[in-house]
Amino acid sequence: MKISTKEMAVFAMLGTIMYASKIIMEFAPNIHLLGVFTISYTIVYRKKALYPIYIYVLLNGVFYGFATWWIPYLYVWAILWGAVMLLPKKMPKKVQPLVYMAVCAMHGFLFGTLYAPVQAILYSFNLKETVGWIVAGLPWDFVHGVSNFFCGILILPIASALRFAENHLKNSS
Secondary structure: OOOOHHHHHHHHHHHHHHHHHHHHOOOOOOOOOHHHHHHHHHHHHHHHHHHHHHHHHHHHHHHHOOOHHHOOHHHHHHHHHHHHHHOOOOOOOOOHHHHHHHHHHHHHHOHHHHHHHHHHHHOOOOHHHHHHHHHHHHHHHHHHHHHHHHHHHHHHHHHHHHHHHHHHHHHHO
């Protein structure tokens, strides 16, 4: 995946936007636009969406520390990216919003479960302790999933804005 200098700059800004949005939304636990941005970037940039996603992940480590909480970030966002990559590129326009909102919501509902394998390994949890850890987080995963669903209404407008900007950059070059 060779990228141009322009793409490097754009992806750095998009990753930084993800990070800034997280900081702005910290007053509301588990309510954020990270899934929205991940899906929007994937719709527009496909494989190259991994660049801004991992810039976001790296910024989290740099500013909050490369601690044990950070390790699952290495894969939880890639799982959402992969789920979107598996969706058909040419879905009927009427179903696109609901499909993307549902995928975003599912990622939020499953976030604790996706996080659990690393917790189990790092803290030597057995199956019962791992399930207990997941169950204890279900209220937060519920908030995460519901908020992701409603925030998901922004996915297609953001993707449209990114496409518009990309076309404008191509035409002005």
